[in-house]
Ligand code: SF4
């Protein structure tokens with residue numbers, strides 16, 4: 001066993017991580033059941049599939065419990081090169097976010113390619129796929145649409161769309177009781193759930209111990 005493998009083996013599965021993983025399994029099962037019901041009873045089929053990823057350019061919010069599970073997964077399963085790539089993409093995201101907040105209005109809101117020649121998306125997106133798929137946050141696990149994927153746009157793309165995306169909101173309803181258990185876990189730790197929410201790259205930097213200057 002290499003020293004790197006030994007190091008990874010030393011990263012224990014924490015009780016909170018285990019709880020999140022169990023919840024994710026139950027949320028996925030509830031979402032699958034609802035997708036099946038929609039197909040059978042209403043003939044509605046989700047358009048979402050692997051490689052379709054405009055939604056990963058949305059502002060993805062998450063909380064400390066999910067961020068903890070994500071950080072543990074990354075530390076345990078990513079190679080040194082993968083972590084380096086993730087750190088670089090997260091740094092790019094911070095630079096874009098910092099510039100976005102300073103520019104009022106942004107230099108060019110007409111296309112996806114804005115500041116720094118960087119098309120902002122979730123730093124975990126690699127080759128149009130989620131590199132942390134097993135531990136992607138609830139917001140990613142429960143977002144499905146039945147509309148044309150072309151209607152899905154990243155948050156920074158403000159061009160008008162002919163038709164707005166049609167979200168399958170009944171999946172949110174079906175998974176809501178389980179999402180509430182997640183909230184209870186966070187509140188049980190003495191945190192204010194709403195105030196604990198941050199954009200995913202911010203939590204990622206916290207979990208990985210990366211400090212990016214505001215004006216990078
Ligand atoms: S939400 Fe839209 S962009 Fe995301 S996978 Fe589904 S169809 Fe594709």
Ligand code: SF4
Pocket residue numbers: 055056057060122123124125126129130131132133136137140
């Ligand atoms: S965590 Fe994964 S699924 Fe969610 S936005 Fe990021 S790349 Fe996409």
